[in-house]
Amino acid sequence: MRKLRFAVAILLVCATLSGCSGEPLLPMMNEIDDFDIIQVLGIDRSAESPDEVEVTIIAGKGAGGGGESAGTERMLEIESATAPTVIGALSNLNLYSDRRHHLGYTDFLLIGESAAADDISKYTDYFTRYHETRYSTRVFIIRGTSAHDFLKSTVSDAHFVADALGNFDETVRRVGNTGIVSVIDMINMLDAPDSATVLPALKTRDVDDTMIIGGEMPEKDFAPAGYAVLRDFKLAGYFEPEYSLGYNALTGKMHTAPLNVKDPDGFMTGVIVMSDSLNLTPVWDGDKLKSVTIESVLSANVGEQHGRNDIYHDAPLAELCDTISADVKSRMEKAVERARELGVDSLDLAERIRTKNPVKWKRIEGNWRELFAQLPINVKVTTCIRRPYDLREPNGFKPQQAADKAKTAKEKHNG
Amino acid sequence: MQNTSTATVPITSDAVRARLTDCGDAVFCDVALTAAFGGKLTAAFIDGMVSSQIVNDFILKPLSEKRVFAQAFNERELLDLAMNGEVYHGQRKMCGDLETAMEQLLSGALVLIFDGEQAAIAYDSKGYEKRSVSEPTNENVLKGSKESFGEAMRVNTSLVRRRIQTDALKMRTITLGRRTHTSITLVYLDGVANPDTVTRVEERLGSLDVDGIVSTGQIELQLQETRRTIFPLVLYTERVDKFCGNILEGRIGIITDGLPVAYITPNDLHSFLQAPEDYSHNKIISTALRILRYFCSFASLILPAFYVSITTFHQEMIPTKLAVSIIASKQGVPFPTYMEVLLMLLAFEVLLEAGTRLPQSIGQAVSIVGALVVGQAAITANMLSPGVVIVIAAAGITGFVIPSQDFSNTVRLCRIALVLLSTLGGLFMTSIGLIFLLYHMCTLDNFGTPYLSPFVASEGRQMFNDTIVRRSWLMLDERPENIRPADKKRKG
Numbered sequence: 001m002r003k004l005r006f007a008v009a010i011l012l013v014c015a016t017l018s019g020c021s022g023e024p025l026l027p028m029m030n031e032i033d034d035f036d037i038i039q040v041l042g043i044d045r046s047a048e049s050p051d052e053v054e055v056t057i058i059a060g061k062g063a064g065g066g067g068e069s070a071g072t073e074r075m076l077e078i079e080s081a082t083a084p085t086v087i088g089a090l091s092n093l094n095l096y097s098d099r100r101h102h103l104g105y106t107d108f109l110l111i112g113e114s115a116a117a118d119d120i121s122k123y124t125d126y127f128t129r130y131h132e133t134r135y136s137t138r139v140f141i142i143r144g145t146s147a148h149d150f151l152k153s154t155v156s157d158a159h160f161v162a163d164a165l166g167n168f169d170e171t172v173r174r175v176g177n178t179g180i181v182s183v184i185d186m187i188n189m190l191d192a193p194d195s196a197t198v199l200p201a202l203k204t205r206d207v208d209d210t211m212i213i214g215g216e217m218p219e220k221d222f223a224p225a226g227y228a229v230l231r232d233f234k235l236a237g238y239f240e241p242e243y244s245l246g247y248n249a250l251t252g253k254m255h256t257a258p259l260n261v262k263d264p265d266g267f268m269t270g271v272i273v274m275s276d277s278l279n280l281t282p283v284w285d286g287d288k289l290k291s292v293t294i295e296s297v298l299s300a301n302v303g304e305q306h307g308r309n310d311i312y313h314d315a316p317l318a319e320l321c322d323t324i325s326a327d328v329k330s331r332m333e334k335a336v337e338r339a340r341e342l343g344v345d346s347l348d349l350a351e352r353i354r355t356k357n358p359v360k361w362k363r364i365e366g367n368w369r370e371l372f373a374q375l376p377i378n379v380k381v382t383t384c385i386r387r388p389y390d391l392r393e394p395n396g397f398k399p400q401q402a403a404d405k406a407k408t409a410k411e412k413h414n415g
Numbered sequence: 416m417q418n419t420s421t422a423t424v425p426i427t428s429d430a431v432r433a434r435l436t437d438c439g440d441a442v443f444c445d446v447a448l449t450a451a452f453g454g455k456l457t458a459a460f461i462d463g464m465v466s467s468q469i470v471n472d473f474i475l476k477p478l479s480e481k482r483v484f485a486q487a488f489n490e491r492e493l494l495d496l497a498m499n500g501e502v503y504h505g506q507r508k509m510c511g512d513l514e515t516a517m518e519q520l521l522s523g524a525l526v527l528i529f530d531g532e533q534a535a536i537a538y539d540s541k542g543y544e545k546r547s548v549s550e551p552t553n554e555n556v557l558k559g560s561k562e563s564f565g566e567a568m569r570v571n572t573s574l575v576r577r578r579i580q581t582d583a584l585k586m587r588t589i590t591l592g593r594r595t596h597t598s599i600t601l602v603y604l605d606g607v608a609n610p611d612t613v614t615r616v617e618e619r620l621g622s623l624d625v626d627g628i629v630s631t632g633q634i635e636l637q638l639q640e641t642r643r644t645i646f647p648l649v650l651y652t653e654r655v656d657k658f659c660g661n662i663l664e665g666r667i668g669i670i671t672d673g674l675p676v677a678y679i680t681p682n683d684l685h686s687f688l689q690a691p692e693d694y695s696h697n698k699i700i701s702t703a704l705r706i707l708r709y710f711c712s713f714a715s716l717i718l719p720a721f722y723v724s725i726t727t728f729h730q731e732m733i734p735t736k737l738a739v740s741i742i743a744s745k746q747g748v749p750f751p752t753y754m755e756v757l758l759m760l761l762a763f764e765v766l767l768e769a770g771t772r773l774p775q776s777i778g779q780a781v782s783i784v785g786a787l788v789v790g791q792a793a794i795t796a797n798m799l800s801p802g803v804v805i806v807i808a809a810a811g812i813t814g815f816v817i818p819s820q821d822f823s824n825t826v827r828l829c830r831i832a833l834v835l836l837s838t839l840g841g842l843f844m845t846s847i848g849l850i851f852l853l854y855h856m857c858t859l860d861n862f863g864t865p866y867l868s869p870f871v872a873s874e875g876r877q878m879f880n881d882t883i884v885r886r887s888w889l890m891l892d893e894r895p896e897n898i899r900p901a902d903k904k905r906k907g
Contacts, residue, residue, distance in 0.1 A: 012847075029838070031752060032726040033745040037738055060739065104731035105738060134731075 035102035036060065039162035042147025043123045044112035046082045053115075053123060055089035056080040056148040057101065058155060058162065076155060080148055086126035103132045108165045109139045109183065110202070112146035116228060116235040120197070121190060128187050135184035138169060141228035143203040143238065153204055154222050158215025164222070172200075176257020176273070177244040178224035190233065194368045196339075196346035197230040198247075201238060231344040239338055239346070246335030249296055249328055250347050250379075252278045259300075261327055264319045265405070267307030271300045271324060273383070282353045287363045291376040292349060296332070300324050301387045308396040315410045317385050325381040332379045345372045424513045425533040428457035431526070434517055435459075446478050446527075448485070448493070456493070457528040464523040466542020473503040474525055474538050490531035497527060497536055506539035518596060545570065546675075551653045553820070558695035560656040568598055568672035571655075575602055575668070578659045583607070589620060595627030599634070602658075602668035602677075609665065609899045612862050616667050616680060634671055638680050640861050645828055647821035648861040650679040650686050657691045665900030681864035681898050684856065685882050687819035688712065693885055701885040708816055709883060715814035716826050719756050720833035720845045722806040726752045728841025745800040753838040755799050759807040760831055767811075868897035 042056035059077050081092035094101055115123045127133045142150045154161045172180055178200050181189075189197040203225035207217055227239040227247060239247050248254035254275045263269045276297040283290045300321070305311070311320060339346045350368055354361040364371060424430055428443065435441040440463060446456040456478070460470060478484055483501055487493045496502075498509060510516035510526065511534075519537035520526045528535045548570065551563035564571045572586055587601040599620060603613050616638065623637045631651065636642065638649045652658055653676050661679045662668050669678040679686075688708050693701045725732045726741060733741065748755065766785040770778040790808075793799040810830060817823040829852060836844040859866035869877040877896050880886060894900040 029727045029751075029841075030730070031745075032730050032733075032738065033742045033748075035730065035742070037735065037742065039735060060742075102730060105735045107735060132731075 030100075034099055036097060036099040037105045038101050038103055039105055040108045040110065040151065040165065041103070041106050042080075042110040042112065042142070042151050043086065043115055044146040044148050045114040045118050045123075047114075047146070049082065050118075052082045052084055053086050053089050054080055054082045054146075054148060055086060055093060056151050057093060058151060058160075059097065059099075059101065076157065076160065078151055078155060086123065087130070090126075103130075104134065106133055106137050107169075108162065109137050110142050110147040110150060111139065111199075112142050112148070112150075113144060113235065114146060116141050116199075116230065119233050120230055120235075121233050124183070124186065124190075127183050133183070135182060135187075137183045138165070139181050139183060139186050139199055140165075141199050141201045141235070143201040143225040143228065145204060150202070150204060150222070153220040154218050156216045156218040159218045159221075161218075161222070168224075172224075173255040174258075175224070176248060176254055176259075177226070177241045179227070179244075179248060179253045192351060194345060194350035194365060195348055196236065196342070196344040197233070198227050198239070198346050199230065201225040201228045227346075229339075229342050229344065229346045231342065236344060237342045239335065243331065243335045243338050246328070246331030246333070247339075247347070249275065249278075249332050249381075250294060250335055258303075259324060259327060261320070261323045263305065263307050263309075263311050263323075264316045265307045265309050265311075267305070269302060269306065269311075269320065270304035271320075271385075272303050273298050273300045273324065273328065276384075280349070280352045280356070282356055284357070284360060287360055289353070289360075289364055289371065289375065291378060292353070293378040293380065294332070295380045296328070296382070298324065298328060298381060298383045299386045300383055301389060302385060303389060305394055308394050308398075309401075309405055310393045310397055312388050313410075315412075321383040321385055324383040324385075328383070329379050329381040332381070336377050336379070340373055343373065344369065349375075349377075426510060426513050426516050426528060426535045427530045427533060428459070428528045429530075430513055431457075431459055431516065431520070431528060434513070440464075444475075446475060448478070448487075455530075457530065458525055459520055459528060460525040460540070461521065461523065464543045465525055465540045469504070469538075469540040469542060470525050474527070474540065477502050478527075490529050494529050494532050494534055494536070502538070504538045504540070508537045508539075510535040510537055521596065522598075541569075548574065554652065554654050554657070554691055554818075556654075556690075556692045556695065559691060560654070562655045563653040564655060564658075564670070564675050564677055566673050566675050568600060568670055571670045571677065572600055572602070574655045575659060575662070575670075578655065579604070579662065584662070587613075587617065589617065591620065591623050592625060592627040595629065597628035598672040599628070600670045602662055602670060604662055604665065607663070607665045607894070607900055607902045608667055609863075609901055612681065612899070613667055615862055616669070620669070628671060628673070631671075631674055631676060634669060634674075634678060638669065638678060638861075641859055644855065644859055645825050646684075646856065646859060646866065647687060647819065647825065648680075648682060648859065648866070650682045650819070651676045651821075652679065652691075653677075654691050660694070663905075665894050665898055665902070681862035683864055683868050683895075683897055684866050684870075687822040688817065690818040694888075698885050698887050702883070705883050705885060708818070711813035711816035712822075712826060715810050715817070716830050717833065717845070717849070718806055718810040718813070719760060719830055720837035720848070721842075722803070723753045723756050723834055723837040724841040724845055726802075727838070728843075741800070741802050744802050747797045748800045749797070750799075752800075752803065753834065755803040756807065756834055757831070759799060759803055760834065763807055763811050764827065863899060864897045869895070873897060 036059040038057045038059060040058050044054040044056070046052040046054040057079055059079060079093055079097070081089045083089040083092055090101065090103070109127060111120065111123060124139075127137065151161060169180060172178055181199050186197060186199065189195065201224070202222045204220040205223045207219070207221045224241060225238070226241045226244045229236045229239060245254065245257050248257070252275065256272055256274050259271050259273050261269055261271060276299050279295045281293045281295070283293065311317065336347065345368065349372065350365075354365070432443060440461050442460055442462050444458040446458055448455065458470070458475065478497070481501060483496055484493060487496060498507065508519065510519060516526050516535045516537065523539070523541035523543060524537040525540045526535050526537045545567040546565045548562050548565060550561045562574060564574065576584065583605040585603055585605045589599050589601070590596050591599055601613065601617055601620070619637055620634070623633065625633060628634065635649050635651070641648065658668050658677050658679065666679050666681065669680070688705065690704070690708070693705065696704070730738060750758070762785070766781065769781045773781060790804055794801050794804060814823055814826055817826060833845055833848045836848040856866050857871060865872040869880070869882060873896060877893065880893060881891060881895070892904060892906065894903055894905050896903065
């Protein structure tokens with residue numbers, strides 16, 4: 001046993017330290033500071049040679065250090081290269097860099113509109129295949145411009161787009177008019193033959209009214225620009241931001257969303273809407289799909305009230321709930337209409353119907369696109385107000401007047 | 416050889432004087448008797464090892480003043496009188512040969528030599544200076560006893576006896592060391608401790624053939640059945656309450672004359688991660704502290720190697736913001752990460768060693784200078800990156816949570832080995848190192864107790880019986896099975 005252990009130890013040492021083999025058994029050592037961390041990567045169809053791919057990266061340079069330079073801001077460098085493939089363009093970028101680019105940290109993949117309109121799989125296959133990138137990388141379509149121009153115009157020393165996108169990533173759940181899609185989600189969508197690939201879109205916006213004290217503001221900032229809808233791997237159009245909340249509500253991607261509605265007295269009220277449940281029910285007539293009913297149950301919190309009446313009674317609250325439901329329903333119906341206009345199932349109905357009735361789905365899957373164009377989609381929304389946040393009456397509240405109004409409202413509600 | 420030859424030598428004052436030639440502390444005192452036959456006795460003792468009050472008042476005084484001694488007709492009669500209670504001393508022993516007489520004399524007895532009869536009586540009159548019972552210095556507790564063992568063995572045994580007042584508490588004394596004749600006492604609870612283990616421990620100690628027992632390492636090594644390991648197998652303590660607690664569990668204690676620590680065996684890994692206060696706190700708090708200790712031990716072992724691995728081989732594992740921060744802090748540092756880590760570990764060990772050896776006041780200064788030089792100046796001069804300093808400091812501090820210094824030393828050595836492995840192949844080689852450590856620990860066994868029991872080799876029994884989870888006193892109804900106690904049931 002002792003000899004065996006000794007032999008194993010010797011073999012291990014030989015295997016790990018041997019310089020004879022061209023391929024070392026153990027992985028190669030790389031110091032972390034030999035890498036440039038690439039957090040944001042943009043991909044475009046090359047403007048000069050449309051058959052080529054243009055890759056743009058932002059690399060950090062000359063970062064602080066522990067000594068005299070500790071705490072200094074790092075410099076950013078925007079680099080781009082073109083090649084027939086993404087991997088070729090990345091290799092070209094590495095050729096001219098003093099440090100190796102590490103794509104393991106790429107959190108955001110920005111795809112220019114021209115690339116999305118060409119054939120998105122051509123530009124994203126590298127990210128679905130190569131081991132260095134992560135499947136959790138967020139994907140965005142850059143609306144109206146190229147990813148290169150987007151990065152160039154939205155980056156400054158004081159405004160790093162990766163940080164801003166990171167913050168956007170965290171706050172998007174509270175906004176409601178956009179969403180988050182990772183590479184793995186995109187792969188799943190691209191693999192679904194009957195559904196569209198829907199990716200969140202960003203656009204640049206002017207920063208005339210914004211300034212950074214002590215730093216240089218970039219030329220432009222960015223803002224959500226709804227969703228880009230890809231049909232057969234090509235950009236078909238967009239869900240405008242005003243349809244995006246409806247799209248999120250229809251597809252179960254709405255976590256919370258702010259909504260402005262009028263209270264029973266006609267004053268503006270700000271509510272936070274949350275999706276409690278979403279149910280899709282296909283209605284079949286034998287093997288024929290007659291219609292689809294989407295039922296959404298929402299809960300809402302009243303965050304702001306401009307009126308001075310006490311609305312926290314059954315009747316006014318019920319009326320406010322109806323108003324919220326009607327608003328959300330309207331947005332959802334507009335999203336359905338927009339999906340029909342785009343001519344592709346961008347609401348992920350196919351997959352949900354297939355999951356509910358896999359046998360019946362087999363009989364309709366061949367002509368789903370035509371069926372979707374004419375399929376009646378009924379939307380039902382129910383809302384329940386959970387919290388008013390503040391139990392006291394609003395400023396300027398008049399009890400007698402409120403009692404009279406409540407009585408009237410109750411009579412009106414009871415019919 | 417010495418024993419054989421001296422056994423035949425008659426006990427006379429001349430023989431004893433001859434053996435103690437050039438021994439300035441040996442005192443020979445002729446006791447003139449008023450007996451009719453005009454005999455003379457010789458009292459011999461070692462100055463400083465006997466109590467002068469006992470010698471004068473209870474031994475010499477009655478010999479000189481009592482009438483019965485004056486009326487004796489011969490030395491034989493004197494010997495009988497002295498042996499049968501006319502001298503006011505309870506602990507007396509007739510020495511049949513010169514060697515026995517010499518042993519008694521050198522261990523602090525007054526030996527009364529009857530030249531005519533070629534016999535001697537040894538009166539135990541130990542009275543040497545010894546340190547009083549003091550507070551533990553290395554195992555302090557907030558709640559609990561403040562008594563610790565001292566150097567005098569009989570004081571130590573009395574401290575144990577005072578806590579466990581039962582005739583089942585056995586104390587077998589053996590003498591070791593050809594030259595030092597050091598007394599060692601095996602303490603165990605009869606009917607509770609495994610008799611086979613007691614015999615094995617006694618045999619192992621008995622087989623120790625050295626000139627003298629002067630350090631703890633000699634006893635410790637003899638109590639290890641497996642010697643090719645850096646893991647401690649024998650637990651030592653200076654706390655009497657901890658010692659007694661282990662005796663009550665069925666373990667065997669070893670008290671050595673001249674050493675202010677006692678040994679406990681057999682042990683498992685968990686014994687080295689227990690603190691004396693575990694049984695003083697609320698069970699939930701104790702459990703949380705034990706979990707913390709296990710976590711910290713592992714963290715102390717793995718942190719430097721893990722840092723080297725993830726910064727040089729598996730960079731993708733680091734969250735983006737942390738990676739950016741590490742890269743920024745490493746700018747301009749000339750050494751590769753593994754070299755930084757090894758240098759820092761070396762510096763840490765040097766500081767630790769310097770702080771241990773120096774007097775307390777200077778030791779603190781060394782710590783401050785070390786922290787400033789290593790921590791601040793090295794970073795400012797871009798010699799080291801702050802990340803490395805933080806990791807090594809974290810590894811060091813978590814290592815201090817380990818209650819056993821022996822186990823802590825093992826962890827310190829192993830973490831350097833793991834760092835070396837991690838430089839070869841990152842987490843892959845680190846994992847191989849950890850697997851080897853685990854394998855090695857699985858092979859360890861001392862007096863029939865597997866080192867990793869009850870987590871392994873117990874088929875899951877008692878896995879949570881006072882191990883990581885400290886159960887309530889009321890629920891502690893079984894002694895640890897891995898030490899194979901004679902009586903498995905206990906109460907509290």
